[in-house]
Amino acid sequence: MKQFVMKRIGYCVLSLFLLSLTIFFFVRVTGDPATLLVEPGASPEDIAAIHHQFGLDRPLIVQYGLFMASVLTGDLGQSFYYRTPVMELYWSRLPNSVMLASAAMAFSLLIGIPSGILASVRVGRFWDNAGKVFALLGLSLPSFWVGLVMILVFSVYLGWLPSSGSGTPLHLIMPAFALGWYFAASHMRLTRSSMLEVLGSEYVKLARLKGLPQSLVIAKHAFKNALIPVLTLAGINFVIMISVAVVVETVFAWPGVGRLLYEGIAFRDFPVVQGTVLMLGAMTVVVNLVVDVLYAVIDPRIRLAS
Amino acid sequence: MTTTSEVLTLPSRAARFGFIRGLRLSGFPLIPTAILLGIAFVAVFANQLAPHNPEVGSLVARFKPPFWETGGTTKYLLGTDQLGRDVLSRLIFGARVSMVVSITAVLFAGVVGTTLGIISGYLGGWVDQVIMRLVDTWLALPALTFAIFLAAIVGPSMWNIVIILGITYWTRYARVTRGEVLSLKEREFVRLAIVAGCSKWKIMLRHILPNVINSAIVIGTLMVGVVIITEATLSFLGVGVPPPQPAWGLMLSDGKQSLMVGRWWLTVFPGCCIMLMVLSANILGDWLRVKLDPQLRQL
């Protein structure tokens, strides 16, 4: 078990390294980074000053070192627009994103898992087909469009729900649905196929042969096994949700990190853009690590096999 | 499972009628394919089909609703946007952007991903390790966020977007292809080729490649939907195809401004187009997946 965790941590570090390298590299390679680092409308002297201040005239290795040094100490620069450290901005916005993602995840699991189980037990019949349509739509509709249409229907025409901002649970409903539909579809599909696979397995057959009632067979033998891949996916999806929420947060003006990224782009606030991407990437990698380890805890086979 | 070099080939002319009837019976998704072909057609003949110039509008005709609503005219069938540009024409030209970007990006990602997957799987050893580490670490990063970042840094241009999309999604191909190659390596016909003295590259090209093309095609069709949505997302956020070139995502972004005053046509129509295209691609991809290799059903 220890080795397993060590190995996973190793990959995690490697990913983070690659993340920072890629960010660093791309910024340098696509033109003079000074133009990004300086506020819009600066003069050539300002640009020269930036060159000197950020050490852009030093060799790349040194630059990378400086970059990493500041990142590792938590200094991601300062936002041009807000005049506050990027790190601070990020952490102040993160809880909102987590709240949105939690609501969306809850929605996706509460809809996805039961409908997936139902579809697998009633293959080919009404609920299976209805589920397939729901899933197909969820996977094909861009989340921000769903959000926009919902605003149109529920805010503009019906006036039931607020179209932007946060604060009350009512504010959360539409964004959570818009964000969660895709994942509900994905979880539903996986639950269904996982259940079907498990229901066709030998140990389920033996369970029936033992004379266990069908409800026990499904609830005990099939369910736990079928759920493993779904929960793993859900765990990984949580962080992805936070990242993908960029557009939904933008549509609903939800004050999360996704919207922060959008603001950074819209206001040409480079430190915010770079910092947010770095943090989102790091978060994704670390959470994947945690999920991997948790997975090993649930499934005894992984624990001992490694 | 595919036996010796079962390549996806089209049957001879004479057999084609039987082929089509056979497709029909096997649940071939006729409507989605027709939609995709229709969109492709519109994209190619945009110049002939669009009633107005999509990039220049007349400010007198701003915010006209579709012709069946009060205030609409048949001159601008689906209404106009905030600059008086005809929505229908912009949709038509937007199809061109969507088609070009999605197909090129998918091909680009496919070529890079499949090639690296074959090389990695076949050569094994440290090459395999390096490439797979790269794939794993790349996959660990949030794709959309990265695409947004790259697009923001690199600056707006259609080809930049294509390259960025390709870079973001090549890993999907590599993983699956490598897995297939690993099992193909053990098969008789590959061993025969080795014994017969074929060079590594020749084997990879003439024996391995035709057998992994099937899965690559399946992944490709499934990727089309993802790529289109990503491109629309990038355009919506303002880092995609640059204005005034019409892209459906960009139209949605423009439309958002006037959503609260009820100008629904600026949002609904572009979104429907995206939905139709992605839905059709996904249905077709699902069908292909089942047809070409049932083993890929887990994808």
Add this chain to the structure above:
Amino acid sequence: MPSTPLLELENLSTHYVSAQGTRVVRAVDDVSLRIHAGETLGIVGESGSGKSTLALTILRVLPPAARIVRGRMMFEGEDLLRKSDEEMQKVRGRRIAMILQDPMASLNPLFTIGNQVAEPIRVHEGASRATAWGRARELLKSVRIPSPETRVTQYPHEMSGGMRQRIVGAIGISCEPRLLIADEPTTSLDLTIQAQYLKLLRDLQRAHGLALIFITHNLGIVAKMCDQLAVMYAGRVVESGPVSRIFNAPTHPYTEALLNSIPKMSDDRQRLTAIEGQPPDLSKLPPGCAFAPRCPRAFDRCLQSAPPEIAPEDGRTARCWLATPVIGAAASVLRREAV
């Protein structure tokens, strides 16, 4: 000692129907068999001959595409086909138990051995957790698993193949069934362990008074373990009777070919004899005898009409025109009588 059979199958047929209803696979076709208490019946056949489907039919644990189209299954005087699913649940595991071929796949990887062995006891007898787990430990001991106290809290993947199969056996006898069906239980075990396992089965059988249906493709095992034998081909029973008699004088050419294909040390043949041809497609069976295309002794009648079960002597049946005492004459089809 004539007595009523423990289990009697009469004209049992199970068909698989494809989704569109176009293809019908006659997996089990007009099978009649019987087994008495304490007896061992071997069912032999190639893969695809219908043996496993037959076993699943008895316990009515068939996949949704399968349909039992006709026949009777009399077990201890009751027709199993007339039972509802809840009633069948009480039969499964408790009165008739089954062991499957692959022990690794048969055991749920997420639950402990103790949990899985105790489970049928808790469900069928309503026993408390403590009682059931106590019984589980005893059962593990009776199948000769060393240190059952520690094993009981372990997981399936921590055991060897032989141990897993014994555990599956323990599950099988846990509720003291009258009949145990073993579907190729030794096929996935190492040769060295097979003999041990067979001995274990025989000992268990004697200790618990079990009737045993042993499904296998290995005639050697049949010779060692079984009293009665039924040979299946293309879903039908082509020959049945006491093992020793059939081995000495097989009636059906298929049985003969099977026996001949076993290489013997005393042979001075140069090559192995295999049976020519391929097993038939069960959805497109010929009108005549299913084995006729491959049969070295087939003649016209064989290809035209399928032979019914004929008794060449008491206690044996064979589905072969060659078994009639007088070929061509009005052959009397005798029902097999209990010996």
